[in-house]
Amino acid sequence: MQQILVDVDQWRCGDGQPLLFVLGPCVMESESLVLSTARRLAELRDQHGLQIVFKSSFDKANRTSVDSYRGPGLEDGLRMLQKVRSETGLPVTTDIHEACQAGPCAEVCSMLQIPAFLARQTDLVVAAADAAVAHGIAVNVKKPQFVAPEDMIHAVGKCRARGLQRILLSERGSTFGYGRLVNDFRCVPILRAFGVPVVYDATHSVQLPGGSTTGGQRHMVPTLSRAAVASGCDAVFMETHPHPDRALSDGPNMVVLDQLESLLLQLVQLRSLTLSFQSAPDA
16 A cells, blocks of 8 residues: 655655654653753754654553652643744644543644554544544554554554544554563554554663563663664654653653764664665666
């Protein structure tokens, strides 16, 4: 199937396009954190011509412990995201967990994100698709850890049945036994065969699930993200934080903000090389 290019505000994602980066702190810990991180990402956009979408969650509804910090909530979260847009010009995205959140989030965001655990919830996917069509934005559906890549055609079908064409799919690893996620990079071409751009979620692929809080292997993010780009993904999702070890959610998986620039530039170069291979005539 011919791949459909997806616009996310001023950016374009898909065949032959530069990488799209979806970046930001896991959860909105404070307005100052959100804005300072967004300003740094905007600097990287301007310095290197990068396609960057700002991401942060107003509610982490799937935290392991009932005592874990979840976020500021919908109203304050959307206010912060709107401030990011107005101050930096970055497109913004966030997770939605309930169908009733789709409409309000679509008024602010350039892309709605369906969490992996919820990607088979028809009412949520349909609500996101309807809101995205109404506002001319995109939906990124994350492949669940427990679903084969071939079966994501059903999520795509639910979106297209509502008239949505701006669809992205994310690979974020698959459950392997207990306490491990693994990436089968065959997922990238399989998902792309549905005619949609594919996002590689480098942050959640290095999670170590289990225990009272989820662990992670931050040092593996560069290795796996390079492999994903070489496999043909169109976008890379990475959560980043100035001080991940003090973060209130997903700290072990997030890239240190000051270390992000060099990795992004590596991935840009690798994307360019990958595209040159794709466009070369067959030997």
